[in-house]
Structure formats: structure tokens, C-alpha cells
Amino acid sequence: MDIATPAAAVGDEDRVWTAGLVIIGDEILSGRTQDANLAYLAKWLGVQGIRLKEVRVVADEMDAIGAAVTALSSAHDYCFTTGGIGPTHDDITVDAIAAALGLRVVVHPDAEAILAGYYGDKLNDARLRMARTPEGAALIHNPRTKAPGIRIGNIFIMAGVPIITQGMLAALDGQLRGGKPVLSRTVGAWTQESAAAATLLAVETAHPGVQIGSYPFWREGKTGANFVLRSTSVAQLDDVADALMAALAAAGIAAVDGEI
Numbered sequence: 001m002d003i004a005t006p007a008a009a010v011g012d013e014d015r016v017w018t019a020g021l022v023i024i025g026d027e028i029l030s031g032r033t034q035d036a037n038l039a040y041l042a043k044w045l046g047v048q049g050i051r052l053k054e055v056r057v058v059a060d061e062m063d064a065i066g067a068a069v070t071a072l073s074s075a076h077d078y079c080f081t082t083g084g085i086g087p088t089h090d091d092i093t094v095d096a097i098a099a100a101l102g103l104r105v106v107v108h109p110d111a112e113a114i115l116a117g118y119y120g121d122k123l124n125d126a127r128l129r130m131a132r133t134p135e136g137a138a139l140i141h142n143p144r145t146k147a148p149g150i151r152i153g154n155i156f157i158m159a160g161v162p163i164i165t166q167g168m169l170a171a172l173d174g175q176l177r178g179g180k181p182v183l184s185r186t187v188g189a190w191t192q193e194s195a196a197a198a199t200l201l202a203v204e205t206a207h208p209g210v211q212i213g214s215y216p217f218w219r220e221g222k223t224g225a226n227f228v229l230r231s232t233s234v235a236q237l238d239d240v241a242d243a244l245m246a247a248l249a250a251a252g253i254a255a256v257d258g259e260i
Contacts, residue, residue: 021056022072024058081158
């Protein structure tokens, strides 16, 4: 899919734009490394008016990477990957995605120039691997370590190191077409989830366009829950928050406007 002209018509504000994420790395699956990119990307996408709808975690294997990226880039407007674009032999994300797309892997001249300027005479064959891209790809600026991310079609290939990923996302601020940002508001209560479940369902059903998530917690020997309302409309969030607090009160549950 061409990034500049996605499937939806320009100006279709009510369209829901979606993205998928492929987290790549044996270190994630083994538990040696905890992923920190998912939450950050989900929030960043929300600000762009894009909803993260699907996430897959795959090993450093050509077929697994290719299959996941093919599936998610076909199912969503955008597909992001994190991990596997470093200088070592097991960084095979570029090769896997290029193979899945039927493209050659080339040394991108602009990426090579960026790395040469950064490393100088310390640019070796291993570091030059970070200039390899699928043929026809564009680059994503990396303000931290300069080794660029990669953009090919609707696929964004990014580093696995969180601070580098965050810098690449900052370079993409405002560059992706999306819809209205998803907003949130929280109602909190000292109650068990089960006691409020029927009320939450009734309020959500009565207000299409608003999602209500329930997040329990245990503190000071008591059980509570925060109910997070999500919508693209501030006015709708206000109405539903009022309706939810009134419905909880009618069910004998005292609630507050805000997180407990």
C-alpha cells in the first residue's frame, strides 16, 4: 500500500485507521528482555488518530518474520516492526521482510552516507549492515544512533531498543494519515469488578462509540477498580462519565470522577 495514498478517501474523519505491530526477537520470547515498545507505540498511535489492533511476537526466523509482517500489513493500514535491524548476524528483519515482499536487499546510499558521517573511519562491515534496506525503501530518521529506520509501503521497520524506537517515532509525528485521536477519561470506585460488571455493560451498550475498560487494583487491604472510557469525542466522554457514575450510584457503588 502506498503510504501517501492509503485506501480511505482524504478527509474521511470518521474512518477508523488501524495498525499492527510485530515484535521480533528471541530475547523477548525467552524472557531475557522485557518489551517496552508496545505501550509506547500504542499511545503514540492514539495521538496520531490510529488504533493499534493487533500484536505478534515472533522469533528471529525468516519465515516467522515474513509471515507475520505479510499478515499484519495486509490486515491494517500500517504495520510496525521492532527489533532485528542491528549490526550482527542474527539481525535478519530486513532480509525477512524483503524476501516476503519479493524485493532485493540493497545498501541504501543515503543510509551509507549517514553511517559514514557518524562513524568515520570506524565504519566497518558489521555497521554497514545497518544501511541495508529492501530495494525502493525510504529512511526514518534516528536522532540517537543515526542508523536509520526503514519505511517500505505501509511497513515501518524500527529498532528494538526503546529509546531509539521513540526517537524514530518522533521523526514520524504528523507524517501518517489517521483519524480523530482517541481520548480517555477515568471513573474510579472501591468495588469488585464483578459487582459493577452489569452496570458497565448496560452503560456501554447505551452509548455506542464509547468503550469502557475495567482495571482492578488492590490497595490498603481493599479492592477497587478504575473504569477507563475511550472515545474520539470530549462531549461524549463527559456524558458517559456522568451516566456511569449515576448508574453505579443506583447500584449502590460510590464512584469518583478520576482515577483512584
